[in-house]
Amino acid sequence: MNVVEQTREITTINFPKINTELWRYRDEPGRLIPLLQSAQETYSYISETTIKYISGVTRIPESEIYSVITFYKQFRLRPLGKHLIRLCDGTACHVNNAKVLKEIVEDELQLEGNDTTEDGLFTLELVACLGCCSLAPVIMVNDQTYGRLTPQKLRKTLRKYQKQEKTEAKTQ
Amino acid sequence: MYTITIGTATCGISAGADKVLNEFQLLIAEKGLKDIKLAETGCMGMCYKEVLVEVKNGAGKFLYGDVTPEKAQRIFNEHILHDKPVDEFLALLDYQEGTEKNFLAKQKRIVLRNCGHIDPMSIDDYLARDGYKAIKKVLTTMTPDEVIKAVTDSGIRGRGGAGFLTGVKWKFAAQSPGDIKYVVCNADEGDPGAFMDRSVLEGDPNSVLEGMLICGYAIGASEGYIYCRAEYPRAIVRLVNAIGEATKRGFLGDNILGTNFSFHLKIKEGAGAFVCGEETALIASIEGHRGTPRIRPPYPAVKGIWGKPTNINNVETLANLPWIILNGPEKFAAMGTDDSKGTKVFAMAGKIKRSGLVEVPMGITINEIIFDICGGIVNDKKFKGVQMGGPSGGCIPAALGNTQIDYQQINKTGAIMGSGGMIVVDESTCMVELARFFLEFTQKESCGKCTSCRIGTLRMLEILERIVAGQGKDEDLDVLKELGEQIKATAQCGLGQTAPNPALTTMNYFREEYEEHIKNKRCPAHSCSSLVMYLVDATKCTGCTLCAGNCPAGAITGVKKKAHTVDQDKCIKCGKCITTCNFDAIYKE
Numbered sequence: 001m002n003v004v005e006q007t008r009e010i011t012t013i014n015f016p017k018i019n020t021e022l023w024r025y026r027d028e029p030g031r032l033i034p035l036l037q038s039a040q041e042t043y044s045y046i047s048e049t050t051i052k053y054i055s056g057v058t059r060i061p062e063s064e065i066y067s068v069i070t071f072y073k074q075f076r077l078r079p080l081g082k083h084l085i086r087l088c089d090g091t092a093c094h095v096n097n098a099k100v101l102k103e104i105v106e107d108e109l110q111l112e113g114n115d116t117t118e119d120g121l122f123t124l125e126l127v128a129c130l131g132c133c134s135l136a137p138v139i140m141v142n143d144q145t146y147g148r149l150t151p152q153k154l155r156k157t158l159r160k161y162q163k164q165e166k167t168e169a170k171t172q
Numbered sequence: 173m174y175t176i177t178i179g180t181a182t183c184g185i186s187a188g189a190d191k192v193l194n195e196f197q198l199l200i201a202e203k204g205l206k207d208i209k210l211a212e213t214g215c216m217g218m219c220y221k222e223v224l225v226e227v228k229n230g231a232g233k234f235l236y237g238d239v240t241p242e243k244a245q246r247i248f249n250e251h252i253l254h255d256k257p258v259d260e261f262l263a264l265l266d267y268q269e270g271t272e273k274n275f276l277a278k279q280k281r282i283v284l285r286n287c288g289h290i291d292p293m294s295i296d297d298y299l300a301r302d303g304y305k306a307i308k309k310v311l312t313t314m315t316p317d318e319v320i321k322a323v324t325d326s327g328i329r330g331r332g333g334a335g336f337l338t339g340v341k342w343k344f345a346a347q348s349p350g351d352i353k354y355v356v357c358n359a360d361e362g363d364p365g366a367f368m369d370r371s372v373l374e375g376d377p378n379s380v381l382e383g384m385l386i387c388g389y390a391i392g393a394s395e396g397y398i399y400c401r402a403e404y405p406r407a408i409v410r411l412v413n414a415i416g417e418a419t420k421r422g423f424l425g426d427n428i429l430g431t432n433f434s435f436h437l438k439i440k441e442g443a444g445a446f447v448c449g450e451e452t453a454l455i456a457s458i459e460g461h462r463g464t465p466r467i468r469p470p471y472p473a474v475k476g477i478w479g480k481p482t483n484i485n486n487v488e489t490l491a492n493l494p495w496i497i498l499n500g501p502e503k504f505a506a507m508g509t510d511d512s513k514g515t516k517v518f519a520m521a522g523k524i525k526r527s528g529l530v531e532v533p534m535g536i537t538i539n540e541i542i543f544d545i546c547g548g549i550v551n552d553k554k555f556k557g558v559q560m561g562g563p564s565g566g567c568i569p570a571a572l573g574n575t576q577i578d579y580q581q582i583n584k585t586g587a588i589m590g591s592g593g594m595i596v597v598d599e600s601t602c603m604v605e606l607a608r609f610f611l612e613f614t615q616k617e618s619c620g621k622c623t624s625c626r627i628g629t630l631r632m633l634e635i636l637e638r639i640v641a642g643q644g645k646d647e648d649l650d651v652l653k654e655l656g657e658q659i660k661a662t663a664q665c666g667l668g669q670t671a672p673n674p675a676l677t678t679m680n681y682f683r684e685e686y687e688e689h690i691k692n693k694r695c696p697a698h699s700c701s702s703l704v705m706y707l708v709d710a711t712k713c714t715g716c717t718l719c720a721g722n723c724p725a726g727a728i729t730g731v732k733k734k735a736h737t738v739d740q741d742k743c744i745k746c747g748k749c750i751t752t753c754n755f756d757a758i759y760k761e
Contacts, residue, residue, distance in 0.1 A: 029459065029460070029478065030440070030458055030459045030460040031460060032460040032461075033440075033441075033443055033457065033460050034440075034441070036443075037402065037441060037443065067462055068460070068461065068462055071445060071462040071463065071619075072442075072443035072444050072445050072463075073443070073444035073445060074402055074442075074443040074444040075443065089364070090364030090365050091363075091364045091365035091521070091522070091559065091562070091593070091595045091609070091610075092364075092365045092521035092522050092527075092595060094364075094609050095522050095523065095595065095597055095601050095606070096522075096523075100747065100750065100751055103747065103748075103751060104751050107748070107751075127403070128362070128364045128446070128613070129363075129364040129365060129366075129367075129403075130182075130186070130403075131182045131183070131367045131370055131403070131404070132182060132183045132186035132187070132219070132367075133219070133365055133367060133519065133521035133522075133527060134183060134219035134220050134222065134521065134527035134528055135183070135186055135187060135222075136521065138186070145185070145186035145187075147186060147187065151750070151751040151752070151753075152754055
């Protein structure tokens with residue numbers, strides 16, 4: 001998406017939501033982080049245009065907004081893939097071989113060091129703890145949790161999503 | 173009449189509790205039954221048996237474990253419709269004897285008193301179990317000084333990690349001059365592998381609100397923040413609901429219970445930074461900045477949010493307070509050791525049979541928790557050690573299993589009590605690798621402000637990475653120790669001061685494992701991939717050729733339908749064969 005498209009997206013489709021929040025909270029102390037959270041929830045990431053826009057309304061310098069974004073893990077500067085795969089690398093998962101799972105996801109989706117696949121369908125994100133340690137090792141695909149994974153179970157799960165995408169692509 | 177209760181905390185949902193709930197809803201609607209109550213509750217503690225379903229009527233309570241939608245059908249058809257409990261699915265019976273019983277028998281539930289018993293979305297459930305009686309007692313019969321004295325007398329220490337006396341902390345905040353003060357609930361539970369606070373927030377949010385109210389009255393604050401991890405969406409939903417209900421009933425807002433005391437609460441979602449668990453970093457984050465800690469003093473009790481006196485307590489500490497007020501500080505102080513009073517909640521995970529949430533009186537030993545309550549190690553392997561306090565803590569070896577749960581005694585081992593994560597490891601876990609894992613975590617989470625933490629942890633990590641890759645040098649251990657001690661002495665905040673702990677404790681207790689890696693290039697736990705051989709178990713190999721086809725080095729050869737072999741000279745130890753084999757026939761040695 002280029003800058004022109006991004007601007008159009010912000011000012012047309014989702015403009016009202018972020019706009020009301022922006023103006024409502026513009027003078028509230030400590031407003032920046034909730035605003036960024038709400039922007040990311042709407043667009044799945046924080047674009048340059050969003051930063052400029054928030055800065056314009058709140059008068060917080062762009063450089064400061066950028067420094068806050070890069071400090072916190074939650075914020076993304078690039079769009080998400082269609083499916084978000086969150087791989088838990090918390091301690092419990094780690095001692096239960098989460099590292100192997102990571103290699104499998106990278107291999108199966110051919111990520112080659114990137115976090116999002118070339119076709120924009122899958123994004124892999126390593127997280128510190130999903131909070132269901134008794135199911136270790138765990139991954140979450142979108143909102144669905146898959147626990148007590150073995151290499152075979154993981155490959156099967158990933159292939160299910162890939163197959164689903166292929167059939168969808170065919171029918172369109 | 174039956175009540176069916178399903179545990180729908182995050183751990184339950186992850187295991188499929190929503191599907192089970194759905195199934196019961198369908199079944200009840202299908203049969204048109206009117207006298208059945210279907211309820212949700214928080215974490216019951218037995219995460220290893222999720223999904224948990226409790227079926228209750230006048231005759232008794234029956235707890236089913238590992239429930240799936242299919243099992244739900246049988247439970248419904250046999251137990252609900254025909255009063256015949258399905259014995260084979262039962263996890264725990266009221267009258268059952270045996271080892272499972274120990275899971276609850278040795279526990280003492282104060283913080284978790286309501287978790288798994290009430291619907292966290294219903295304030296009436298909380299009220300029915302003495303909810304908001306403590307704040308009523310405080311507001312109508314006690315002065316702020318008396319409240320602080322009661323908390324001090326109970327001897328409770330902050331459950332967030334450092335273990336500072338809560339009563340003393342409150343006194344500082346109360347004595348600070350200022351008309352505006354803040355109470356903050358620190359719910360930024362960042363330790364990977366710790367989920368105590370999440371379970372309390374998801375299972376009994378009102379108890380935390382009540383704790384904050386008590387604190388607000390005691391220190392003279394009328395505003396509060398709950399700083400909660402954004403990664404806990406379910407906890408946030410339940411908190412928002414609890415705040416709404418409590419406001420409606422007059423427990424929050426202006427002139428609470430007809431008194432002069434007013435209290436307003438806001439939720440702040442964290443944005444994912446481990447360092448924000450540190451008080452001053454948390455304050456910076458609430459103010460909307462990068463969460464970097466600052467030098468103390470001034471302490472938050474003097475200068476906190478927007479320069480006003482602020483008292484910050486952890487979720488578990490706050491949840492204890494209503495109980496202390498209602499039952500009296502003596503009763504709380506009667507539990508535990510000279511140094512540590514009351515109970516502590518632990519999140520048990522790792523290579524343990526019964527993982528989950530346990531609450532034990534202080535003074536119990538580590539062995540009692542691991543073996544009596546949690547049933548020992550998975551597959552009855554050898555208990556090697558337990559990591560306490562997450563990335564800031566240390567590893568206590570099995571030989572010290574008789575150590576009591578007590579702030580001083582745990583500190584003596586080099587570990588810390590921490591917030592309550594216990595990761596149990598067995599003989600197949602490499603301690604060098606575990607230390608590397610924690611350092612990688614703290615290194616990534618270092619905010620970068622102090623050089624010793626930013627650069628020091630990176631240098632330590634590099635050395636550990638070299639050791640697990642089989643490139644360790646003789647002087648590495650001395651350098652690690654020196655670096656670790658310097659970081660501890662010079663870093664500004666708790667994150668840096670404790671970051672070297674996992675490496676230092678494992679070097680202390682498992683030195684021979686480090687030496688094996690460095691001198692003999694061997695990993696005794698057969699875990700570090702660069703230091704092991706990949707071999708084919710001929711009895712399991714079916715000769716499907718899948719691994720041979722996938723081996724990037726062409727190191728696996730063999731005839732179709734006959735056991736294959738790995739050529740050790742060609743093998744690059746990438747581990748791909750292990751992950752492709754469908755028959756579990758490749759092993760490491």
